[in-house]
Amino acid sequence: MTDHTANLFSIATGSSEPIYRQLVEQVRRLAAAGQLKPGDGMPSVREIASSLALNPMTVSKAYSLLEMDGVLARRRGLGMVVANFAPARPADRVELLRPALERAALEARQLELEPDTVLTLFETILKEAK
Amino acid sequence: MNAPLVQMSSVTKHFGARQVLDRLDWQVAPGQVIGLLGRNGAGKSTLLECMLGLREVDGGTVSMFGEDAAALSDGARARIGYVPQKSDLFDWLTPLQMLEYFEAMYPRWNKGKVEGLLSRWGFDPYKRNSPIKKLSGGEQQRLSIIRALAHDPDLLILDEPVSALDPVGRRDFLRELVDQVIERGTTVVFSTHILSDLERVAFDLAFLKDGRIALQGQLDALLEGARRVVAAPHALPAGRLQGELRRSYEGALTSVIVQADYEQLAQLAGKPGVRIETLSLEDLFIEMTREG
Numbered sequence: 440m441t442d443h444t445a446n447l448f449s450i451a452t453g454s455s456e457p458i459y460r461q462l463v464e465q466v467r468r469l470a471a472a473g474q475l476k477p478g479d480g481m482p483s484v485r486e487i488a489s490s491l492a493l494n495p496m497t498v499s500k501a502y503s504l505l506e507m508d509g510v511l512a513r514r515r516g517l518g519m520v521v522a523n524f525a526p527a528r529p530a531d532r533v534e535l536l537r538p539a540l541e542r543a544a545l546e547a548r549q550l551e552l553e554p555d556t557v558l559t560l561f562e563t564i565l566k567e568a569k
Numbered sequence: 570m571n572a573p574l575v576q577m578s579s580v581t582k583h584f585g586a587r588q589v590l591d592r593l594d595w596q597v598a599p600g601q602v603i604g605l606l607g608r609n610g611a612g613k614s615t616l617l618e619c620m621l622g623l624r625e626v627d628g629g630t631v632s633m634f635g636e637d638a639a640a641l642s643d644g645a646r647a648r649i650g651y652v653p654q655k656s657d658l659f660d661w662l663t664p665l666q667m668l669e670y671f672e673a674m675y676p677r678w679n680k681g682k683v684e685g686l687l688s689r690w691g692f693d694p695y696k697r698n699s700p701i702k703k704l705s706g707g708e709q710q711r712l713s714i715i716r717a718l719a720h721d722p723d724l725l726i727l728d729e730p731v732s733a734l735d736p737v738g739r740r741d742f743l744r745e746l747v748d749q750v751i752e753r754g755t756t757v758v759f760s761t762h763i764l765s766d767l768e769r770v771a772f773d774l775a776f777l778k779d780g781r782i783a784l785q786g787q788l789d790a791l792l793e794g795a796r797r798v799v800a801a802p803h804a805l806p807a808g809r810l811q812g813e814l815r816r817s818y819e820g821a822l823t824s825v826i827v828q829a830d831y832e833q834l835a836q837l838a839g840k841p842g843v844r845i846e847t848l849s850l851e852d853l854f855i856e857m858t859r860e861g
Contacts, residue, residue: 452765455847457789485752492743494602494751494770500789545846 442480445490456538458493462501464538470510470521471532481511481519572635574599574724574756575620580629581780582612582619589615591780592629597724597758602751604771604788605760608858611777613760614654617728620758621651633724647675650722654729656713660702664692664712667701668719675720682749686715690741706733714742718750725750727759731766739766746770764850776857784814784857788850794828795853800843815856826856 447469450461469475484502488495502519505511512522547557573596582590589612597603607613618624620631622638631638634645659667664687672678687697690711701709710733717725731739743766750757751770761767767774768788775785784791798810802823809816812828826848827834837843848856 452768453849453851455792455849455852457792458768459789460793485748488752489744489748492740492747492769494772495747496602496751496772497789549844 440476440478440480443475443482445482445487447475447482448487448491450491450493459497459501459504462487462498463504464535466501466505466510467508468535471535475521477521477523479521480517481521483518573597574634575758576630576632577620578630580619580631581627582615582624583627584615588780590619590626593781595775595782595785597756599723599756600754601773602757602771603759603773603775604767605758605775605777606767606854606858607760607777611858612780613777614728616777617726617758617760621649621726647677647720648723650717650720650725652710652713652717652725652727652730654732656709660709661700663698663700664704665697667712668716671716671719677720679719679721682721683715683719686718686745690715690738707735707738710734711738711742714745718745721753722755724756725758727757727761729760729762731761731763739763743770764854768850776854778858791828791853792848792850795848796827796829796834797846797848797852797856798825798827798834798837798843799823799846800837800840804840804842805837815859817859826853 448462448465450458452458454461456464466475466481481502482490484495484498487493487498502511506513506519509522511519514520543557543561547554575595575597577593577595580590580593580595581588593616595616605613605616615624619626620633620638622631622633622641625639633641634648636642636645659670662670668683672680691708692712696704696708701712704712710730714727714730717727731742734742746757747770757770759767759771771788773786774788774791776783794812795814798805799822801821805823805825810825810827811830811833814826814828816823816825818824834845838845
């Protein structure tokens with residue numbers, strides 16, 4: 440079991456996605472991919488707020504949502520830990536990509552690109568990163 | 570919600586023939602961290618100065634901590650911290666002399682905090698003993714922030730507090746705000762043009778336009794709900810859309826900014842020739858403060 444630090448997170452200002460949403464999605468993705476394991480300790484609200492210079496209420500909001508969704512759990516004396524969730528099936532994991540792909544799809548439509556052209560490019564990008 | 574800390578009702582303010590505030594209504598509740606946004610010259614500084622009772626209003630009322638802002642008691646005054654846009658007060662004194670002067674006025678002066686901030690924010694013995702007017706703009710601004718935080722205020726009002734700071738100085742200031750000020754439950758109202766900073770620390774936003782608060786709400790909700798609907802006029806239903814904030818015409822297309830009503834958006838999204846876009850804070854700022 441690992442105790443994670445606020446380095447886990449990176450946030451982007453100037454996005455149309457509010458910061459609390461970015462935090463929630465990052466934890467979901469990391470948990471789905473197994474980088475966060477059940478029982479792992481999460482950094483405290485205070486630590487994240489201070490390290491990323493964020494309003495603590497924003498961080499609390501993200502943690503509460505993740506707790507409600509069963510991704511994180513509050514342990515007395517330990518703070519937040521990663522919950523004992525069933526690892527996401529690939530079919531659920533791919534859903535996590537939807538918001539990013541929807542944005543890309545919008546831009547592809549604005550550029551009036553054919554679906555095949557876009558898919559080929561995406562395939563190339565996926566292979567490059569390996 | 571608790572009784573508001575600040576209550577402005579129908580506040581009007583003119584400079585000569587120019588009307589800056591026009592029957593403005595605004596409340597600030599305890600514990601809120603509000604970013605005040607508006608174009609240059611929209612009257613943000615005037616609004617903050619009227620709020621603090623530093624300027625007489627031509628009409629309406631301003632109360633703070635339940636008292637008339639124009640005649641605040643010493644007790645209420647001691648609970649307020651204020652960083653003006655430009656502070657040239659006491660600039661013939663050295664930082665140490667200036668802070669000593671203010672220390673005598675506040676019963677709750679936090680010496681340890683002042684010392685800690687001075688050393689962390691680069692005030693070495695030489696700078697502490699140089700006349701304030703010899704310091705750089707950024708150093709003067711940091712000093713002004715230290716003075717405003719020194720008595721652990723319950724209400725902190727900041728007018729463009731980081732305009733002269735470099736990115737490192739801005740981040741240091743934001744950390745202090747997060748670690749020490751917001752953590753204590755202090756109510757914060759600040760104006761800034763640096764939207765990335767605002768996004769990090771503000772929980773609520775208020776837009777000042779045409780002398781009034783044109784839009785106020787939680788930053789998250791405003792960002793999540795705001796959409797730009799772009800379409801040929803015939804593709805849109807007659808009349809206003811639900812939650813419509815502004816409408817403009819760009820060539821053959823109509824552009825409507827809405828606070829989203831999901832059902833309506835889903836209906837519109839299915840129509841040919843309708844484009845729906847999400848907005849960043851900068852987009853929202855530009856749309857909400859645009860003339861016309």
